[in-house]
Amino acid sequence: MFIVNKIKKLDMLILLITFALGLVGTMAIYEATVGTNLHNLHIQNFIMLILFCAPMLCIALIDYRIIVSKLAYGFYGIGVALLVAVHFFGENKNGAQRWLNLGGFEFQPSELAKICTILLVAHLLHRRKGEQLKIGKDIIPILLVFLVPVLFIYKQPDLGTALVFLGMMLSMLWMGNVRMIYMALCVGLGAAAIVAVFWLFHNNYDLLASIVKSHQMDRIQTFIDPASDPDKSWHVNNALIAIGSGGLNGDSGYFFQKGFIPYVYSDSIFVAVGEKYGFIGSSVLLFLFFLLLYRMIIVSNESRDLAGSYIVIGIIGMLVFQIFVNIGMHVGIMPLTGISLPFISYGGSTMLTNMIAIGIVLSVAVHKNEIVID
Template sequence: MLGKIKNIDWTIIVILLMFAGISIAVIHSAVVDSSDANIVNSATKMVPYYVLGFLLVVAMTFFNYRLLIKYAPYLYVFGIGMLMLVWSPLGVVINGARGWINVGVSIQPAEVFKLVLIIGIGAFLVRKQREKLRFWKDVVPIGLVALIPFMIVIVQNDLGNALCYAIIVAALLWIGNVKYTHALIFIVLAGGGLYGGTTAYQTYHADIVTFMEKNMPEQSHYLTRLDPILLPDAAEDSYHAKNALEAIASGGMLGKGYMNGDLSKKVPYTYADSIITVVGEEFGFVGMAFLLLLYFILIHRMIVIALECRDRAGPFIIVGIVAMFLYQIFENVGMNIGIMPITGITLPFISYGGTSLLINMASMGIVMSIHVHNQEVIEMEDRLQTDHLDEADKKAGRKERGFKLPSFGANRTRASRGESE
């Protein structure tokens, strides 16, 4: 127990504590003048979620993450079951999306499934033993594993989380040793599809609107989110995008000061999906840059932990979590400065949302578990390799090893694995 505490990455803990303070303060500023009784206490509601989140980080730190890989198929079935529960009597519709279940508290299964998907694909890739991924036997099954929840979440009108699944799959396939030819084919097809789809959307916009309103009315709101990006001059519903950009721009370099924002009050959901507009207006470019710097440090620490990992499961899980965070950060900030379509995606650790926060904290707990358990392996290897040396030689050996960048446990020599030259 004491050894695990000693190996905790305290840089990550400090950053999470800073996120907690920033989140509660900014959410309070966003809702303090609200006349809606349901959201005026949002900042207060986030306090117990953060307390529970830190308890979850501690619990996951001492939990052996390898068990998640072992039981990944069962977690996947459980996750799909949770996604389907939104159509049960427990299902709740919020903001036009049927994506929540009420079990005393509201839970968003699509958020939970992001972590399930990372573990599931990671468990599949671990068994490949550094072999190149074959298209029909590996890439296609992984795609199908992700396609099922992707379609379920699309039907629930949650485009943001559905796209997050796609990003996670792409990142894990890349790190999982997909063939360059397969990756190139995918990039060409994706680029061609994006160009063709954009051109068709701009050319046949009126027909597409008519078709969607007639045949898919629940999904027709996707068009109003695409119009400000693809048809900015003709967009009728660009209220959100224009006001968000105006609020951020008005903050200038240093911002207007805490709780002095006024333009961000015109933006919908400033306490949740649009919380970056409050940061931009009240703390300016410097405040947004500082927040992004914290994200950078957090992700850097996660990548270092992945590189130091002695087994294959840890890096796959961390890469999936990093991809999840990078997508959410880029999409959330991008949609509020007009370079990405508006989707219902939260800013990690900052936006209001209990399920989102707890999943993010659980993810960091898993990263911490990977770090702690692999540090124990590294320390054991060091003892086995240096037991026959005196203190001076041990120090010299540690110094020499410190300049090497380990990569996924593949830094052992062929001789140490018992292979002949």
């Protein structure tokens, strides 16, 4: 009876939207791989979607407050330990060492590290009970908690995933009652870094090239001046043409089916949606994302426990950053980088992490009206 009562409290709208996004992803993966040697990938994606519903629902029925108060440090330690294991024992693919082979399943610990970090930061913020954060006592320790996994992930190298932690950090610090001057300083530093990159690119190219890695320099050049080297901007230019050719209702999917878009079933999946289903299909996808994020904001606002609000906001920050950057890099407003589109891109580690994240959000929704006990 106790479990039944919890099941009744599940946020069915979040569940329905999550499953709808998973189905959209499965359809997009089918379109991206039909007629290729990866033509069964959409079946695997659908199977993972169904299987990962089990951990999502199990987590939803567990009181998240127990996890935050008792297990946050342990989970964070496990997340960092897995990143260390990748450094020593990880599999190298295309010059990147990001995966652990666990009995035939290739697992990417950097994905799980996102959730582990959110849980620990929520625990640290909750100890302040809503009071304004102090630099030495609160902000610096939180920055260090984010910095440790970011350094390991950046070394893999995986700049895209490392940057996701920035979105999580800013959203959680904002929700944690940080002084606005500090937030403005962070935003100002970020803006100054972007201006510096543009200035160096146009005025001291060699210095910029000596600071960043060669593949990162190629992406900067592709973003700032795509006409300077058609070979380096081949991916982005083809993505823009493909999405544009989709028109209002979509077309045959010529560009991605003929191999003009690399990794179209994973990081470039939005190109498949844009070309095959057009503006209408892309708008439906964005509307589903909007509904999911809006509903999660409501869950955060309705939670009587600050830890629950912090967790949900951290997950929102994670999802928003990935959605914005993934779509933005294929429509020319963001530099190209390796970030998956949540629930849409193919990838077992990514889907598992996102389903766990939804499970935690559902747990906050289930327990939002319960008495807060310190």
